[in-house]
Amino acid sequence: MRGEMICIGDELISGRVEESNSRYAAARLWPLDIGLAWVVMVGDEPAAIQEAFTQALARSDYLIVSGGLGTTEDDLTAAEAARFLGLPLAEHPQKLQQLEEMLRPRGRDLTPEIRRMAAMPAGARPLDPRSAGFALMSADGRPLYFLPGVPLEFRRIMEHTVLPELAARAGAGALARRELRVYGLPESEVGRRLAGLTQNFPGAGLGYYPVFPEVHLILSQRAGNEARAQAALEPLERAVLERLEGYVVARGGASLEQGVAGLLTARGLTLALAESCTGGLIGHRLTSVPGASDFLERGLVVYSNRAKVELLGVSPATLEAHGAVSAQCAQEMAQGARINSGVDVGLAVTGIAGPTGGSAAKPVGTVFFGLSDGRGTQTHQRRFHGDRAMVKAQAAETALDLLRRHLEEHAPVRGS
């Protein structure tokens, strides 16, 4: 089964708004062997929309349309769909009622503009009580989905309705999916380790795509019903985790920083950061998690040697003998962060983000890490490639990953 997606809107075709729905849909349909073969983007123009519909139905087994379902006059999708299918455009009574029920508690009226969201080709089925969007079959029995372009609504309807229905149509039964995030292995090595794996799991799919510096994996499983699909995912996920050893840094759609925040909070541990080349990026990532103040006591962006000495107690002799980019400095930074801040764990990063500042002994991309708790302080060294932004991104990811591994492997030790 090969699908097509049509994205409609002047805001897309003019480049004013990023079109992100097609990649989202493509990455989820591909591993199910029901991927998109065509993605077409057009503006709010009836003739172009009709031409796109005609071409899609001439070559594709199903169609997903995104956009043009709002409350203004340039939202043409419902009317053009009705025209294309030779059906009258009609207000769907149940949809109209849902809209009224949604508006009533907010004290708002059902205006003619909002009524537009209930208009759809006669015989269509509304897709979601909270959004516009409908589905119907073409004359020769191919499924046609019309979804709002707002990414949150598009994704919700894809997850709840379109993906399960298309998966069921392609095979039988229900579809379950899980996301894993991998860091520390090149994409090619991830592919090599997972090669052939799904052959042992009937109905299983595996899609992966890089989101620098991570690789995201989508595991999917078709089965007779949702519960069996979920159950069948368990051994697949275990097999993937085993083949990738400790390189899966986040599961269940969470981010690495969410996982680290969860581990710290669950163990009741507090953290202080000492960032040099990452410049605040680790703090930014951890404080993107709601409730970060429960564990993050402080972060010290020590961009000068003076700040390293004053704030972290790094010894001037260490800086003199080994330089600020050294294992010795990373160790003293992590220890100083922990002890001076009175926290359980200190995490430190110092390195050369580039483009200048490298040497033969310490080229651009050389980064040292320190991790300190009541047991002692460990250091690590890495060499990253790429431009300044890429070195910073990998250094922050590695620091968070070292902390994750440490928290997963060791019992918590409290107090500095």
Next chain:
Amino acid sequence: MRGEMICIGDELISGRVEESNSRYAAARLWPLDIGLAWVVMVGDEPAAIQEAFTQALARSDYLIVSGGLGTTEDDLTAAEAARFLGLPLAEHPQKLQQLEEMLRPRGRDLTPEIRRMAAMPAGARPLDPRSAGFALMSADGRPLYFLPGVPLEFRRIMEHTVLPELAARAGAGALARRELRVYGLPESEVGRRLAGLTQNFPGAGLGYYPVFPEVHLILSQRAGNEARAQAALEPLERAVLERLEGYVVARGGASLEQGVAGLLTARGLTLALAESCTGGLIGHRLTSVPGASDFLERGLVVYSNRAKVELLGVSPATLEAHGAVSAQCAQEMAQGARINSGVDVGLAVTGIAGPTGGSAAKPVGTVFFGLSDGRGTQTHQRRFHGDRAMVKAQAAETALDLLRRHLEEHAPVRGS
């Protein structure tokens, strides 16, 4: 003139790699009135590629193809273009020579794989000495461009060749473009202030698209030659700057943080940051600029009250009386950052990023800013809307913008 773009690659249609070239091209072509009317994405599949070529040539005035021009066997674009146009596929002698000259200093040979980059339909013109890519005319005189999918190469060839050529074809002469970034005005207000402006400037275009929390403007100007186009942009840019008052935060394609870094470096000023709700994001943005160590002495992510007191000397009485999210606290944070670090300027942010922690008096999104130099300390209050990430992004942007305005308006004062 209405164009079409075809993006080719299994990595795109599977969602494994983000397709970013079409938005880049669309946003630059639209303001010139030679925008894309269609964007089509297909996989590495000969039949689909031929169908896409056929449909594009039936409806569009020019064609830009992106991708499928690499060195492996699934790079089909050159061969499919030759087949479509009924031309032999041939190695371009000059291109082959360029490839040899590029490889020689690296001690590498011209392998059969690399030779593929010189293959193009007979009569085509290579577009760039460092990349694959070629152009030719259709039988009925429509320009066809075939560009590599690698975004850096795609953009370079668009800027240097495709945009100027298409602009010249649409009007006469050359095309000049500039980018301005706007912050602090809603998109609708930017549109209102700039409405009708280009009517006074023959050959001028104005495209704008939001990149949260900024709005980016692309000013363009067609004229007989490059020098005249550049010269004609001057009064247009001045008029835009005037209508937008101080809300243009960056010019010439630079970012706000690059502009602030330039101002600090040029004035020889040093900076210390005191970040609470932004959690390190301001430090991260400033340290993304190479050479940030010339001005950034340190950043203090004071996520706890204890850190505010210990590191910045905020008075416990202030925290008791006004709370950590208050103008008084922001003032003491900025002053403490400046004086304790021995720098010229202290910049502080404290606020409620949400989703919890708000109150009737200080709802989620309330943020206070402090800016301190040898003259004294000023504070500002803002109320932002959106989720936690959006509040953080707006708080960091506002802090950098306050610093930019301060540096632009006042003579430098050195020493803390």
